[in-house]
Amino acid sequence: MTEIQVHGFLYFRVPQGLRTPEMREQVRRATEEAQKFPGVVALYPYSLVGLRASADLGFWLATDEIEAYQWVGGRFLRTNLELTASLWGYVRPSQYTGQSGISVQVPGERKRYLVVYPFIKTHDWYQLSADDRRAMMKDHARVGHAFTEIDQVLVYSTGIADWEFVVGYETDDLKRFSELVTALRSTAGRLYTRRDTPIFTGRHGPLQDVLHEVFGEEDPQ
Structure with missing residues (x-):
């Protein structure tokens, strides 16, 4: 393949x-x-x-x-x-975990909804130590692990587009996805989010x- x-x-x-x-x-x-x-x-x-x-x-x-x-x-x-x-x-692999940000099978069957948005971190984020950033990302992942039915696509475009990352989430339940985002916004890493819009929600x-x-x-x- x-x-x-x-x-x-x-x-x-x-x-x-x-x-x-x-x-x-x-x-x-x-x-x-x-x-x-x-x-x-x-x-x-x-x-x-x-x-x-x-x-x-x-x-x-x-x-x-x-x-x-x-x-x-x-x-x-x-x-x-x-x-x-x-x-x-x-x-590419995450600099914090060494793992891919892709948790979906492609090609493969798709879930009912796909939510996509670009993501940009603040300048202050990159002034933190690698250990501090890694700890915040682990906390972010910990929250996400409680929503195992939601899959993620995370790709990187730093320096080649107007954003640093693009994240897509697959779900069969938009209300459940909204609960995930609400939980993620209570983590410390949220302080270092500069932009995470526009948001595109589509039905497959x-x-x-x-x-x-x-x-x-x-x-x-």
């Missing part, structure tokens, strides 16, 4: 007046072509309809390099979808179902 180097999340808005059967078919074809493109390991669709004004449709994309990620983004742009956010990063489903929600019924033949 191709080794995954990049996880990214593409979010699109359907331009006004283009929520049509023809546009739906263009997006369907683009998705199927993207899934077959060399270097693409997995591509999963999500509906954001009614959940965020800036996006109707999202894709979780895992590739072997950034070039494949860019090709997929370009292919969707040729459908006239408007790209409103692209959050991406590289897979088969491509046909997602496109139905975004574009409506198929054009009858």
